[in-house]
Amino acid sequence: MKKLKIASLPGDGVGKEVVPAAQTVLKAISDVHGGLRFDFTEYPWSCEHYLKHDQMMPDDALDKLKDADAIFLGAVGNQKLVPDHISLWGMLIKIRREFEQVINIRPAKLLKGITSPLANPKDFDLLVVRENSEGEYSEVGGRIFRGEDEVAIQNAVFSRRGSERAMRYAFELAAKRKKHVTSATKSNGIVHSMPFWDEVFQSVKTDYPDIGTDSQHIDALAAFFVTQPQRFDVIVASNLFGDVLTDIGAAIMGSIGIAPAANINVNGKYPSMFEPVHGSAPDIVGKGIANPIGQIWTAKLMLDHFGEEELGNKLLDIIEDVTAAGILTPDLGGKYGTKEVTGAIAERILK
């Protein structure tokens, strides 16, 4: 019996609706698969927690989380309650950094039964490997001068180690897929970090002679995600570029509500964290219509991470059976609620 300790962090907004939904599905999986059990411990950290305690998470939060086998996160942030840079850096980004979750992987794939906003969405199936710990998201910087002369300086910090690590991760994944890695750059406009990124990419790729490569500037790449997403396999990108590309990836999949993500700790020292791409969507909270698929697909990435790839793939097939059957939430043009979509998935697992 494999018992997995999962720290569950529903967080804000619809996170509190879709995390329980995905738990129902994981429970169904362990009901069927006798050898697997998920023990969830839930922590109520969120913007509401901040309003009460002046911090997003208690001082001992990381201590509490660190022995989990994985962290299962819903969504963090609600601008109406707490400024985003406080809520995110106090929880989401804090966990990513403190637990050295240096890689963020985000697949984008068109599921049957789902209408993409693209007129002619060929069968795309791509995977963005996003550097998740450095780059443009940096606490280094500040301001100088006052009044109309004020200047803000923001440092982007790219280490060879960090860039190379993300790239190698991308090459390893590509080896198991269509054997192509695209590097997202902008060395024509950004003249220190991006030529450096390109150099590292050129040097890393020589270790993977079987994998095809290309480099695309982020502007062109963003456009290609709209015009020809099917041409990509694995894309490796800096923190910011990966962030932008994966929201476009989510959009062309038909809804940000279905896009999954995983924050991977690669040195085995800390748990990895699984969270969908979407945010807390305060506008639809409480209506019972939040799309649970992003969170459930994220659970599939967690299964993969635990070495249960067969189960993971099966879960994705079942998700696709349900979308193909038209059991969809309103964001996908359907008329079903969170419960019904979740129920349809759980039911198919159980039988």
Added chain:
Amino acid sequence: MKKLKIASLPGDGVGKEVVPAAQTVLKAISDVHGGLRFDFTEYPWSCEHYLKHDQMMPDDALDKLKDADAIFLGAVGNQKLVPDHISLWGMLIKIRREFEQVINIRPAKLLKGITSPLANPKDFDLLVVRENSEGEYSEVGGRIFRGEDEVAIQNAVFSRRGSERAMRYAFELAAKRKKHVTSATKSNGIVHSMPFWDEVFQSVKTDYPDIGTDSQHIDALAAFFVTQPQRFDVIVASNLFGDVLTDIGAAIMGSIGIAPAANINVNGKYPSMFEPVHGSAPDIVGKGIANPIGQIWTAKLMLDHFGEEELGNKLLDIIEDVTAAGILTPDLGGKYGTKEVTGAIAERILK
């Protein structure tokens, strides 16, 4: 008789095909409109120039350009000949900066007869005002440590003056349009420059009580360009964010080959520069199929800039007549060449 001195810089690749095409159209306009004349002086600066002279432009280039009423540029760059950061910073970005072309405006609008890659492209008509002189495109930065410890640091530099200038420009334009400005931010992830940008936006907007506003994170905004472009009027963005958004804008218009741009000098000290969004497209050079519409639409922005908005609007109507008639280059699914599309536009002007 209004005589306008235009410095023509075809640059690289298809620039040398579409600039003459747009000149034909401008010539037709002045043939019809007796009171307007364009005197072109052409400069052959390009990557080929670099290979011969070790510089993209001669030492006295800016001197030669500075008395022009406008600069009309094709495209710069050809990675196969010269690394992009050399060709671009030696010419395109150099002119933008030395001539204080601090604003870049780029409309995105769906023309009749053109198939967008979007399934259901409502009638979008948006305008990105891109800060064009600072932000993420900065020469400040460098490297430290060696070997596997190497780190590159890239500074993004945001001045209040520069940010505010771009925002005011956006508000002024919005006042003549649908009266809404969206600010592109990423203050949830990028904690120095972007909260500063937000602050400046909050303060600037109080001067324009009649203009509606919102702020969107760049990841969400990029996705909205795909899912609901019709919801935007004017978007104000930093240099990098504007770059990415406008390539997506070009993609949803149906082809990067039709998207226009203008680099505006706002203090009247130097000429403004008009260049389409597309690059030099080395893969189609010499085939006679480059889409001239981007360059011709750019000429419309130049007419607007000279106060000839009526002529400019008429030119855009004629462009749209031609696309509506299905006279399209292959990038738009058509079977016509550069010459035929240009001819069709010129002909309609002349009659």
